[in-house]
Amino acid sequence: MMLDIITLGLIAAQLVQSARIPGSAQFQYIKGLTPRDNSNNKCPVDIPLSCTDDSAKSNSCCYEYPGGIILQTQFWDYSPATGPDDVFTLHGLWPDNCSKDGSYQQNCNSKLNVGDVASVLKSFGEDELLTKMQTNWKNLGGNDANLWKHEFNKHGTCVNTINPSCYGDDFKTNQNVVDYFKIAYNLYEKLPTYKWLTEAGITPSTDKTYTKEEILKVLTDKFGSEPYIGCDSKNALNEVWYFHQLKGSLLGENFQHIDSFSNSKCPSTGIKFTPKGSNSPSPTKSSNPSKPTGDSSRGFVKLSNQDGCLIKNGKWYVSGTCATYTLEKLDQGVKLRSNGGYCNVDSTKVLSCTKSNDGSIFQIDSSSKILSIDGQNEWNADHVPSSNEQVEINANGDGSIKFNLTFE
Structure with a gap:
């Protein structure tokens, strides 16, 4: 019995030692686990929430800084219609600065830039994820590959907790790219904006309008905090941003919902929820193009x-x-x-x-x-x-x- 206890103690000590990055208080992640398995998050249990303790910023693999406000952003592009008729498409996962003024870092490390995201995902066997992205992570301009590359190079390279150095010796080239897209899509699936709105009776319509209060109430009740909603110049709802703080590494996916720090410019009343494709620009020219139309x-x-x-x-x-x-x-x-x-x-x-x-x-x-x-x-x-x-x-x-x- 005494031998078993000693053996167990030695094994436990070796596990703890192997989890740490030598010479620092940072932690690695256990080999073979995917981001959806939260047991891979080997950060200290008492690590503070992002943007709450600047003294923790030195622990760059377990504390997101300066971009500790994580936004999951979705678009409702109705003209031209983009993506399925019954979903808000995914736009990105953005690390905004802890200053909470809407500022953010961008294009943080060109050495981490990715070229063809689809090829990277396929090389890691992520065909199912790629298929989902091809359906729901859409570029209004029609080139989804450019949007994906842009999102990672601009925003993903600024997420310090998925820096390759945080993976230790088990890092495989572009693993951080794959994790960024898996985590972004995983969070998106937990925030079904269209489903939440339509279940509450807020449905796309060419004539009906809604108030800002009723839209925000539905989304706030479901999300747990008030998101940001955006409207275009026609007072039509066209985007929703969900704000979070992060506990530990992005790999742990421990998102804590918080209220938006951005002020919506949507009107108090008369907000349209335009069906996709119902208000596309006419392909014919106006008979009097020089006459102002107010359009x-x-x-x-x-x-x-x-x-x-x-x-x-x-x-x-x-x-x-x-x-x-x-x-x-x-x-x-x-x-x-x-x-x-x-x-x-x-x-x-x-x-x-x-x-x-x-x-x-x-x-x-x-x-x-x-x-x-x-x-x-x-x-x-x-x-x-x-x-x-x-x-x-x-x-x-x-x-x-x-x-x-x-x-x-």
Whole structure:
């Protein structure tokens, strides 16, 4: 009996020792376990929730910092219709900064960038996950592979608790990529926005409208905290963000729901839940295209004879997903708006799109869809962006790269 006790004690000591990363208070994860098995989370049981104790940030494999506010974001793209008619599609898993002001790090480590996500998933035998993503993780622009790559390279590389060093000697190249997508999709499946809304009587309709209060009440009751809801310029619901803090590593999937830190711009009443495909732009041109209609449309802002497009802050980007812009028609021109906010051209003619902007007045040619401002339709940049660079554009003639902006 004494020998058995001693043997057990030695085995336990060896297990504890092998779980630790030498020379630090960090922990590794046990070989062979998937993220869905929470027993792989070998972080200290008393590790604090993310964004609650900055002294824990040195434990980078067990404490998410600075991006300790984890957002699971979903879209309802009805025009053009994207994804199944009865689901909000998955957009991403984003680590926002603990400052709780909506700021975040991005493109944190180019050495971790992934190219073809589908090939990586297949190499790990994740065919079922890939099939689900092909159905529900959709890009409005039609190229899902670009969206997946963009999401990991921009956001996944900033999740410090899935850094390859946290896996220890058992790390296989791209294991962190696979884990990011598995965990993101796993969390998405636990947040069935469409099901929650429709079970409560909030269903897609071409004529019925809803209040912000009733939409938020349904989602808050189901989620446990108040999410963020977003509406487009037609007062139609088009996105939902669920906020979390994280206890331990992302690999442990120990998400704690919290209230949103973003203020919804949806109106108090008159919110539409538009059926997918019911409000698609007409393929025919207006008989009087120069006459203001008061309508809005959505699309991308691209650069003539150049790769890439504008992202939501109004900058030129070549290796990610194009931002969706809303074109709001006015009597004297149009305004442009992205998820980043209205687009202004400042006194130096530099373009930016932020939530503090009130929106400059642009003009758009009814046939070519070329955007101009103050009669100037030629835009400029100092250089072409490198792989992860964002480059300012301007309409002041200052820059060796010249192009038109087209709304497509």
